[in-house]
Amino acid sequence: xxxxxxxxxxxxxxxxxxxxxxxxxxxxxxxxxxxxxxxxxxxxxxxxxxxxxxxxxxxxxxxxxxxxxxxxxxxxxxxxxxxxxxxxxxxxxxxxxxxxxxxxxxxxxxxxxxxxxxxxxxxxxxxxxxxxxxxxxxxxxxxxxxxxxxxxxxxxxxxxxxxxxxxxxxxxxxxxxxxxxxxxxxxxxxxxxxxxxxxxxxxxxxxxxxxxxxxxxxxxxxxxxxxxxxxxxxxxxxxxxxxxxxxxxxxxxxxxxxxxxxxxxxxxxxxxxxxxxxxxxxxxxxxxxxxxxxxxxxxxxxxxxxxxxxxxxxxxxxxxxxxxxxxxxxxxxxxxxxxxxxxxxxxxxxxxxxxxxxxxxxxxxxxxxxxxxxxxxxxxxxxxxxxxxxxxxxxxxxxxxxxxxxxxxxxxxxxxxxxxxxxxxxxxxxxxxxxxxxxxxxxxxxxxxxxxxxxxxxxxxxxxxxxxxxxxxxxxxxxxxxxxxxxxxxxxxxxxxxxxxxxxxxxxxxxxxxxxxxxxxxxxxxxxxxxxxxxxxxxxxxxxxxxxxxxxxxx
Numbered sequence: 327x328x329x330x331x332x333x334x335x336x337x338x339x340x341x342x343x344x345x346x347x348x349x350x351x352x353x354x355x356x357x358x359x360x361x362x363x364x365x366x367x368x369x370x371x372x373x374x375x376x377x378x379x380x381x382x383x384x385x386x387x388x389x390x391x392x393x394x395x396x397x398x399x400x401x402x403x404x405x406x407x408x409x410x411x412x413x414x415x416x417x418x419x420x421x422x423x424x425x426x427x428x429x430x431x432x433x434x435x436x437x438x439x440x441x442x443x444x445x446x447x448x449x450x451x452x453x454x455x456x457x458x459x460x461x462x463x464x465x466x467x468x469x470x471x472x473x474x475x476x477x478x479x480x481x482x483x484x485x486x487x488x489x490x491x492x493x494x495x496x497x498x499x500x501x502x503x504x505x506x507x508x509x510x511x512x513x514x515x516x517x518x519x520x521x522x523x524x525x526x527x528x529x530x531x532x533x534x535x536x537x538x539x540x541x542x543x544x545x546x547x548x549x550x551x552x553x554x555x556x557x558x559x560x561x562x563x564x565x566x567x568x569x570x571x572x573x574x575x576x577x578x579x580x581x582x583x584x585x586x587x588x589x590x591x592x593x594x595x596x597x598x599x600x601x602x603x604x605x606x607x608x609x610x611x612x613x614x615x616x617x618x619x620x621x622x623x624x625x626x627x628x629x630x631x632x633x634x635x636x637x638x639x640x641x642x643x644x645x646x647x648x649x650x651x652x653x654x655x656x657x658x659x660x661x662x663x664x665x666x667x668x669x670x671x672x673x674x675x676x677x678x679x680x681x682x683x684x685x686x687x688x689x690x691x692x693x694x695x696x697x698x699x700x701x702x703x704x705x706x707x708x709x710x711x712x713x714x715x716x717x718x719x720x721x722x723x724x725x726x727x728x729x730x731x732x733x734x735x736x737x738x739x740x741x742x743x744x745x746x747x748x749x750x751x752x753x754x755x756x757x758x759x760x761x762x763x764x765x766x767x768x769x770x771x772x773x774x775x776x777x778x779x780x781x782x783x784x785x786x787x788x789x790x791x792x793x794x795x796x797x798x799x800x801x802x803x804x805x806x807x808x809x810x811x812x813x814x815x816x817x818x819x820x821x822x823x824x825x826x827x828x829x830x831x832x833x834x835x836x837x838x839x840x841x842x843x844x845x846x847x848x849x850x851x852x853x854x855x856x857x858x859x860x861x862x863x864x865x866x867x868x869x870x871x872x873x874x875x876x877x878x879x880x881x
Contacts, residue, residue, distance in 0.1 A: 344458070344476055347380035347397045351390050352461075355433040361424040361459060382668075384471040391435070393471040395460040400478060403454040408481040409447040412474040414555070415440050415609060416464040420447060423456045431463070438465040440608070441551025442558070444542055446484045466609045475673065488542045491674050495541040498678035501685065502534040508688050522643060522691075525572035530684070532568045536561035537678050559611040563599065563618070566625060566658075567592040573629055573651065576643040577636035584632045588625045595621065619662035626655030646690020650683035723798045725775060726782035730798055734805070737795045738854045741809050745847065752847040753816035755806040756861040757785070757823070760839045760873045762802035769835055778802065780832035781840070788823055805861070813846035813878050820844055820876045828874065839874035841865060846879075 375396065378384045386393050399422070409420065409428075417431025417439035428447040431439030464470040479487070509523055509530075538544055539558035548554070567589050574585035595618065602610035630652055636644035657677040664670040721733040729737075745752040759781055766774040785804065786796055793809040808816045820842040832838040843865025851857050864879040871877060 344380070344397045344399070344478065346377070347395055348375045348377045349384035349386070349396070349471060350374045350376065350394045351386050352392045352394060354435060355392055355463060356461060360426070361421045381473065381476060383468065386470060388467060390467075390470060391463060391465065393462050395462065395471060395473075397458050399449070399453055399456050399458050401454045403449060403452075403478060404480070405451045406481055407449050407478055408484050409445070409449060409458075409476070410479045410484040410487070411476040412442065412444045413462075413469075414442040414472070414474075415466045415469045415612075416462055416472070418463070419461045421459040422450060422453045425450070433461070433463045438463070438608075439552075441553070441555035443545070443551040444488055446481060446488075448481055449478070466612070468613070469609075487673075492541050492543055494674050494676065494678035495537045495543075498537050498681035499534055501681040502530050502537070505681075505684055505688055506530055506534075508692075521575040522572075525568075525575035526687075529565075529568040529572040532561055532564050533681065536565055537681075540675055540678075556611075559615075562615070563592070563596040563611070566622060567596065569651065569654065570625060570629065573633065573647065576641070576647060577632055578639045578641050578644070581632045581636050584628055588621075588628060592621065592625070615662070615666050619659065619666060622655065622658055622662065626652075626659070629655065642694040643687075643691060646687040646694075650680065650687050653683045654680040723782075726779055726798055728782045728786055728796045728798055728804075731800060733795070734797050734799075734807075735854070737797070737807055738857075741795070741807050742847065744809060746849065750810050751812040751815070753808045753811050753813050754845050754847065754857055754861040755808060755816055755820045755823075756799070756843045756845075756858075756865045757804045757806070757820075757840050758842075758865055758869070759802040760841055760869075765833060765836070765838075769833075773833065773835070777833050777838060780830070781827065781838065784826060784830055784832065785823060788826060805858075813844050816846075817842075817844045817876050817878050824874060824876060841868035841873045842876040843868050844876060844878045 380395075380397070384393055384395065413430070415438070417433055418429075419426060419433060420428040427450060428445070430443075430445065460473070462471050462473075506527065509527060536558065538547070539554050539561055544554050545551070570585045570589040570592065574582045574589060577585060595614070599611050599614040599618075602614070630648070633644045633648040633651060637648055654677065657680045660670065660672070661675055661677045664672050665675075721729050721736075723730040741752055744750060759777065762774065762777070765777055781802075782796070782798065782804065785806070789796055789806060793811070795807040797805050797807075799805045806820075808819065811819065824840055824842060828837060828839050830838070843861050843863065845857060845860035845864055847857050860879040864877045868875050868877040
């Protein structure tokens with residue numbers, strides 16, 4: 327170990343312990359700057375100085391407003407050493423020997439100093455072994471003469487310790503900021519669970535405010551101990567109602583009443599403490615904390631059971647919240663045992679360290695939302711498949727098995743887009759079975775259906791699926807969209823179809839022929855109607871020309 331580290335260890339572990347404290351009570355404050363000899367001399371005159379177990383509260387009378395404390399400084403006090411301690415709702419003056427070295431707050435009778443604050447009081451040089459005398463003044467019986475962590479340390483180390491004591495708050499506040507950013511940027515987009523996010527936001531905001539009010543660096547923001555002390559107490563009382571409200575928003579409905587019950591109990595207790603603080607006596611908030619932590623213990627147990635049962639019911643948000651809430655209540659009770667009941671002597675506030683555990687809740691909620699989004703996406707995909715299937719079925723002619731007229735618009739858009747993009751030709755063949763009405767009249771509609779099915783099957787087998795789409799237009803009329811074929815090429819293709827139809831035995835009682843009209847698509851066609859109309863006019867010309875032939879539209 328180096329010399330510097332050995333020196334640091336020495337001032338932390340040896341010189342910080344001030345032992346053999348004694349006290350005496352006075353009715354009024356001493357007015358002078360220089361301490362009278364009878365107050366700082368070694369002997370205990372008339373039994374006025376009495377020993378007591380520091381750092382416990384000196385056993386002064388209930389109505390005492392002033393108390394004097396005294397001990398001896400260590401012999402190894404070095405230049406640059408300082409007294410390091412904190413006070414709550416208490417004013418004080420400090421002497422070394424008969425010399426006043428520090429005064430804080432008002433010492434006047436009937437006037438009091440409020441708030442909690444750390445103090446680093448620089449010691450004069452060469453005061454090792456001298457008597458240290460403290461006069462304290464407070465209106466709060468529980469606080470009179472109580473100095474937390476009173477020690478002698480190097481002044482630089484004292485300020486360093488203030489930073490070290492604030493490390494849990496730095497960790498906690500950075501965690502809360504990250505969590506709130508996460509809620510705002512992603513989680514809150516799901517309005518389905520806005521109650522959960524509202525409760526989580528309120529809770530984390532109060533949590534953050536409590537950490538600021540409880541930290542040591544708060545005086546850098548605003549040097550007002552009384553304000554920060556009241557803010558800290560208010561945040562403590564508001565913290566747990568906010569926690570129960572948050573839990574009530576995410577558990578299963580049948581368990582919500584338990585959390586809301588404790589929420590109401592905390593609100594009533596906080597209101598009663600506030601009423602007493604304003605109208606009865608000044609430090610009611612602090613005194614009421616004695617029973618408050620009993621509510622904390624009960625509320626923590628009920629919250630744990632509530633979240634566990636809700637989790638067992640399949641609630642993913644309760645599962646994600648169970649661990650951080652459990653840690654929060656345990657650390658809150660640990661701080662109560664340290665700060666309020668003084669049963670533990672931890673130097674830091676551990677409840678701030680519970681903040682990072684809420685990332686498990688954020689991760690759990692995020693995972694649940696991702697799962698739900700994937701489920702919704704899969705459901706949507708299946709739904710689209712079903713829609714496509716229904717659409718496909720709706721576009722199929724049930725008699726012939728080829729596309730019906732509803733398919734034409736989709737096919738027309740697709741083929742014209744390809745034609746525009748590739749500068750390809752596109753033609754339309756409109757086919758009509760010749761004298762189909764006679765078939766129905768002479769042989770019945772059943773034979774007519776046979777002819778339609780046979781005709782559609784023959785044409786379907788003759789076309790190329792990559793560039794032809796066969797559609798039953800209505801009755802005995804069919805159309806074929808012919809991609810990459812000009813009107814002349816489509817006409818040749820149509821003539822081959824006419825020959826196949828005439829040669830096939832589509833009807834068992836007579837031969838069947840067809841007439842075809844052909845038109846070529848033009849880029850000036852804004853709508854399909856003009857394109858179809860030209861093919862229809864060409865079909866009319868084929869029928870007028872004797873049927874069983876092909877005609878190409880000519881303007």
